[in-house]
Amino acid sequence: MLRLENCLIENGGFALHADLTVDRGSLIAVIGPSGAGKSTLIEAVAGFRQLSSGAIHWNGTSLTQVEPGKRPVAMLFQDGNLFPHLTVVQNVGLGIRANLRLDATQRVQVQAALVRVGLQDMAGRKPAALSGGQQSRVALARVLVQGRDLLLLDEPFAALGPALKAEMLDLVAELVAENGATLLMVSHDPSDARRIADQVVLVADGQVHPPMETASLLDNPPPALKAYLG
Numbered sequence: 001m002l003r004l005e006n007c008l009i010e011n012g013g014f015a016l017h018a019d020l021t022v023d024r025g026s027l028i029a030v031i032g033p034s035g036a037g038k039s040t041l042i043e044a045v046a047g048f049r050q051l052s053s054g055a056i057h058w059n060g061t062s063l064t065q066v067e068p069g070k071r072p073v074a075m076l077f078q079d080g081n082l083f084p085h086l087t088v089v090q091n092v093g094l095g096i097r098a099n100l101r102l103d104a105t106q107r108v109q110v111q112a113a114l115v116r117v118g119l120q121d122m123a124g125r126k127p128a129a130l131s132g133g134q135q136s137r138v139a140l141a142r143v144l145v146q147g148r149d150l151l152l153l154d155e156p157f158a159a160l161g162p163a164l165k166a167e168m169l170d171l172v173a174e175l176v177a178e179n180g181a182t183l184l185m186v187s188h189d190p191s192d193a194r195r196i197a198d199q200v201v202l203v204a205d206g207q208v209h210p211p212m213e214t215a216s217l218l219d220n221p222p223p224a225l226k227a228y229l230g
């Protein structure tokens, strides 16, 4: 269970309040107007942004003072997920060890992740020789080998076409379920939420709202969400 307890997250003059609980194993879409603080929330959970007050707990253990690399968190961004000078297998291996000195077991783990995302035949390629969807799969494989409990996605598939995005979202949902992980995914597209998220966290007006059931929230949006959805 992820608990954000009376959190105040500040960025310059911007302030965001969060007090909510996310059940373990949930698939949550984080939606809200541009500039509302969705990325700020994700950065605070990942530890890239310090809390001004409040606390973050994972399964009863405080994460508030834990540095980003030691949190049970794996992240995927829209851009910059892959290193262009490294091969697919190296980019995935980075998820296990930054110096890429992997033992035999770890190399098997990397191969298994590549098989899981369907890229076993492209291990030696560099990102420039892959399609956008294949690059997304490499980034997902790296998340997979990290074996973290909490997966944070900040619009990672926004640049993909609709069919490919749907395919990647389904793959994410499958991987999250297989690994018993918990997903927080920022998206500007309500159909992404409907596709894979059981619940939605609305970020608006300086507040992170507690998770609400996806269909009922999107079918009957509160005013802040209605204005955003148009």
Ligand SMILES: Nc1ncnc2c1ncn2[C@@H]1O[C@H](COP(=O)(O)OP(=O)(O)OP(=O)(O)O)[C@@H](O)[C@H]1O
Residues within 6 Å of the ligand: 011, 012, 013, 014, 032, 033, 034, 035, 036, 037, 038, 039, 040, 041
């Ligand atoms: N360095 C900064 N100094 C002051 N305010 C900032 C700074 N960086 C970001 N902000 C403000 O913080 C707020 C939240 O930004 P954030 O990127 O979290 O929003 P978002 O909901 O993810 O937006 P988008 O959907 O457009 O990506 C914005 O209103 C932004 O103007």
